[in-house]
Amino acid sequence: MTNFIILTYIFLDTMQITLAGEYALRAMIFLSSQGVGVKCTIIDISKAKRIPEMFLRKIIPLLCKSGLIISKKGKSGGIFLARDPNKITPLDILEAVDGPIYLTKCINDKNFCQEVEWCSVHSIWNEILVEMRNKLSQKSIVQIAVESEKRKLLHINKLNS
Amino acid sequence: MTNFIILTYIFLDTMQITLAGEYALRAMIFLSSQGVGVKCTIIDISKAKRIPEMFLRKIIPLLCKSGLIISKKGKSGGIFLARDPNKITPLDILEAVDGPIYLTKCINDKNFCQEVEWCSVHSIWNEILVEMRNKLSQKSIVQIAVESEKRKLLHINKLNS
DNA sequence: GTTAATATGACAAATTTTATCATATTAACA
DNA sequence: TGTTAATATGATAAAATTTGTCATATTAAC
Numbered sequence: 001m002t003n004f005i006i007l008t009y010i011f012l013d014t015m016q017i018t019l020a021g022e023y024a025l026r027a028m029i030f031l032s033s034q035g036v037g038v039k040c041t042i043i044d045i046s047k048a049k050r051i052p053e054m055f056l057r058k059i060i061p062l063l064c065k066s067g068l069i070i071s072k073k074g075k076s077g078g079i080f081l082a083r084d085p086n087k088i089t090p091l092d093i094l095e096a097v098d099g100p101i102y103l104t105k106c107i108n109d110k111n112f113c114q115e116v117e118w119c120s121v122h123s124i125w126n127e128i129l130v131e132m133r134n135k136l137s138q139k140s141i142v143q144i145a146v147e148s149e150k151r152k153l154l155h156i157n158k159l160n161s
Numbered sequence: 162m163t164n165f166i167i168l169t170y171i172f173l174d175t176m177q178i179t180l181a182g183e184y185a186l187r188a189m190i191f192l193s194s195q196g197v198g199v200k201c202t203i204i205d206i207s208k209a210k211r212i213p214e215m216f217l218r219k220i221i222p223l224l225c226k227s228g229l230i231i232s233k234k235g236k237s238g239g240i241f242l243a244r245d246p247n248k249i250t251p252l253d254i255l256e257a258v259d260g261p262i263y264l265t266k267c268i269n270d271k272n273f274c275q276e277v278e279w280c281s282v283h284s285i286w287n288e289i290l291v292e293m294r295n296k297l298s299q300k301s302i303v304q305i306a307v308e309s310e311k312r313k314l315l316h317i318n319k320l321n322s
Numbered sequence: 323g324t325t326a327a328t329a330t331g332a333c334a335a336a337t338t339t340t341a342t343c344a345t346a347t348t349a350a351c352a
Numbered sequence: 353t354g355t356t357a358a359t360a361t362g363a364t365a366a367a368a369t370t371t372g373t374c375a376t377a378t379t380a381a382c
Contacts (some may be wrong), residue, residue, distance in 0.1 A: 013201060016177035016340065017264055017265050018338090018340090019266060019340070020339080020340080022265055022266060022267050025282060029282075037323075038226055041358070041359090042358085043358095050275075052340080052341065052342090054340095054341060054342050054343080055340065055341055057342095057359075057360080058340090058342095058361095060359080060363085061359085061360060062339040064359095064360095071358090071359060071360085072347040072348085072349080072358080072359075073347065073349065073357095073358060073359045073360075074347085074348045074349025074350060074356095074357070074358055074359080075348090075349060075356060075357045075358060076349080076350060076351090076352070076357075076358075077348075077349070077350090077357075077358040077359060078359085079359085080224070090282065090285065093175070096360095103177070103178055103357070104178050105183060106181055108354075108367090113210075115309070115313075117312070117313075117316050118309055118312035118313040118315070118316050119309050119312075119337085120300075120304075120305045120306075120308040120309040120312065121186060121244050121251065121305060121309075124251065124296055124297065124305075125299070125354095126173070126180070126292050127296055127314070128292070128297070129297050131289070131292050131293075132289050132292075135285055135289050136285065139281075139285070141283075141313070142345085144281045144282060144285075145281075147281040148276070148280050148281040148282075148363090150280055151279035151280075151281065152219070152276075152279040154276075154279070155278050155279050179369090179370065179371090180370075180371070181355080181370080181371080182357065192357040202326095202327070203327085203328075204327095212371095213372065215371095215372060215373050215374080216372055216373085217330095217341080217370065218328075219330095221328080221329090222328085222330085224331060225328095225329095232327090232328060232329085233328075233330080233379085233380080233382060234326095234327060234328045234329075234378065235325095235326070235327055235378085235379045235380025236324090236325060236327060236353090236379090236380060236381040236382070237326075237327075237380080237381060237382090238326075238327040238379075238380070239327070239328085239382090240328085243343090276358085285324080288352045290327060
């Protein structure tokens with residue numbers, strides 16, 4: 001007997017960054033701020049980063065499938081980073097959850113636009129996409145976590161002074 | 162008696178480029194390829210650019226309200242460009258239809274994210290947005306129409322040779 | 323007044339996103 | 353071996369957004 005597993009849940013044809021993607025970013029930044037190999041539960045993360053728990057439970061397996069985190073079932077189970085977060089970028093995370101990002105039907109759906117070959121708007125969209133993917137993969141989530149922490153302290157100091 | 166007119170139709174809080182936006186681009190590029198002041202009907206445009214007529218009828222008024230085109234009702238009415246298409250960019254058109262573009266809830270919804278002040282992901286989104294708006298306003302729709310036409314000819318020549 | 327065009331508002335359909343729940347699975351440990 | 357505490361999965365619901373249609377109103381030319 002053969003089993004066909006159809007993986008369509010959440011991982012759809014998104015043109016945009018979804019909430020799920022943003023939650024995943026938060027979750028991963030949290031994990032990397034905890035340190036490599038430190039195990040957390042989904043509840044920990046959802047509380048710390050204000051992510052609806054049940055929704056996070058749908059997102060976590062996607063991060064597992066992409067090899068960004070490892071999850072352990074069972075008592076004393078949990079979630080931890082699968083690899084060096086210095087080498088994980090926001091792009092990795094967003095694509096794990098939202099699938100390949102793109103911006104318009106135009107550059108993604110061959111049936112939608114019959115002028116792909118020459119239409120000059122396509123080049124603009126493609127350039128934007130390249131630039132977007134660049135920026136989303138320039139910093140690791142560690143850098144982001146560290147920078148954010150610094151700014152947070154500055155911010156708090158400013159409030160107190 | 163006071164009338165409150167609520168303008169929410171289509172013009173919503175979009176994070177993405179909608180189909181409506183892409184159709185609007187097509188329509189405007191068509192108009193600019195026809196020449197300034199040349200009147201077209203909605204049916205002309207919908208046929209030429211394969212846009213569902215009734216949907217286009219919802220989009221056209223948005224382009225009017227933004228002052229990109231002028232529409233005339235009545236017999237021998239129609240649509241024509243309101244200003245020099247050399248000074249109209251894709252950004253003008255997309256924002257006329259989709260409203261201000263942005264990418265994530267994160268940088269747009271104060272309630273969604275309480276870490277706006279310091280979170281380093283925000284800066285990335287903002288940079289991407291700036292870059293995106295830049296690219297979408299670098300070329301006029303005339304330039305785009307001309308470039309596309311050139312490429313189209315090249316493409317046809319290649320097929321025939 | 324007839325005709326031919328756009329405008330508007332109500333609404334319907336489709337799609338996508340967000341969210342929840344019940345159940346299954348897994349592993350530690352007493 | 354059973355209990356407990358964690359994640360995984362699949363069904364489904366709810367909400368939001370986008371796409372599309374229709375009937376009616378408005379407008380202007382002739």
